[in-house]
Amino acid sequence: MVAVIETVGLTKFYGDAPGIIDLDLEVREGEIFGFLGPNGAGKSTTIRTLLNFLLPTRGSGTIFGLDIHRDTVAIKRRTGYLPGDLSLYDRMTAREFLLYFANLRKVDTRTHVRELADRFQLDLDRPIKNLSTGNRQKVGLVNALMHEPELLILDEPTSGLDPLMRQEFLDLLEEVREEGRTVFLSSHILPEVERVADRVGIVRDQHLVTVDSVEAFKGLANATVTIRFASIPDPRSFAALESVIGVDPRNGGDTLVLTIDGTIDEVIKMAAEQEVLSISTRSGELEEVFLSYYTDADAQ
Ligand SMILES: Nc1ncnc2c1ncn2[C@@H]1O[C@H](COP(=O)(O)OP(=O)(O)O)[C@@H](O)[C@H]1O
Numbered sequence: 001m002v003a004v005i006e007t008v009g010l011t012k013f014y015g016d017a018p019g020i021i022d023l024d025l026e027v028r029e030g031e032i033f034g035f036l037g038p039n040g041a042g043k044s045t046t047i048r049t050l051l052n053f054l055l056p057t058r059g060s061g062t063i064f065g066l067d068i069h070r071d072t073v074a075i076k077r078r079t080g081y082l083p084g085d086l087s088l089y090d091r092m093t094a095r096e097f098l099l100y101f102a103n104l105r106k107v108d109t110r111t112h113v114r115e116l117a118d119r120f121q122l123d124l125d126r127p128i129k130n131l132s133t134g135n136r137q138k139v140g141l142v143n144a145l146m147h148e149p150e151l152l153i154l155d156e157p158t159s160g161l162d163p164l165m166r167q168e169f170l171d172l173l174e175e176v177r178e179e180g181r182t183v184f185l186s187s188h189i190l191p192e193v194e195r196v197a198d199r200v201g202i203v204r205d206q207h208l209v210t211v212d213s214v215e216a217f218k219g220l221a222n223a224t225v226t227i228r229f230a231s232i233p234d235p236r237s238f239a240a241l242e243s244v245i246g247v248d249p250r251n252g253g254d255t256l257v258l259t260i261d262g263t264i265d266e267v268i269k270m271a272a273e274q275e276v277l278s279i280s281t282r283s284g285e286l287e288e289v290f291l292s293y294y295t296d297a298d299a300q
């Protein structure tokens with residue numbers, strides 16, 4: 001695996017106030033990496049430091065193996081960036097704005113701009129000052145995507161988009177990945193990160209708390225099984241099973257709500273020794289796992 005973004009001990013203080021502390025990050029080629037954390041966690045600080053808009057207080061980083069400070073021009077040529085605090089030149093139309101940036105990049109992006117504008121239903125000929133928040137965000141997205149960069153760095157890209165456009169945009173990110181390109185996606189919205197990301201890093205209080213695949217996070221989510229028996233079962237025999245971490249008898253004891261960590265197989269086999277009236281399962285909610293990282297300092 002090739003690391004597209006790599007940081008070692010990357011740290012940014014604003015005076016005494018921490019922005020991000022001791023960040024060791026590795027984003028791999030061809031993945032969608034979700035950078036998830038609540039407001040104030042340090043996501044935008046990280047991104048601005050990666051792109052040399054801020055100088056690190058200490059630590060270092062590379063993108064494409066190039067130094068984030070010294071080689072920023074070469075990095076930006078190959079990167080598309082959507083800032084969290086998008087500011088646009090209000091008096092231009094979207095088309096003029098995008099052409100201006102395409103010229104700075106010395107690339108002809110007209111075909112892609114047209115395709116992207118069609119896809120996102122963006123009117124290119126209205127002055128930017130007359131556009132809604134969502135449409136302004138689309139201009140920023142087209143600007144990040146139009147030169148087909150190898151790496152996209154997107155700071156809360158779906159803010160302001162309506163649900164339909166959000167879906168369209170997430171579909172587009174998946175296409176970008178299929179082409180072998182890399183996406184670094186910061187967000188505080190769990191479902192969208194869960195939907196598209198291969199791996200997720202969770203930031204909290206200016207620290208990267210954990211990094212893992214979405215699949216692995218799902219594995220941490222405990223499923224529950226509710227079984228109703230024809231006669232009252234012995235809850236202790238279920239509690240003794242290795243994969244059962246909780247037993248909650250209900251309904252006068254004929255129903256057991258079991259919390260499962262691991263395989264459900266032995267639970268089913270034990271239940272089948274008696275007459276079962278009904279059984280239902282609920283898979284673990286990823287949200288509960290993520291929330292535990294947000295709120296519980298010992299979750300790691
Ligand atoms: N320009 C700044 N001056 C002082 N503190 C800042 C500045 N920008 C961000 N911070 C602080 O740095 C921390 C991380 O902020 P930020 O990177 O914007 O978080 P996020 O993007 O995850 O919401 C917060 O505590 C924030 O208040």
Ligand SMILES: [Mg+2]
Pocket residue numbers: 043044045084155
């Ligand atoms: Mg931010």
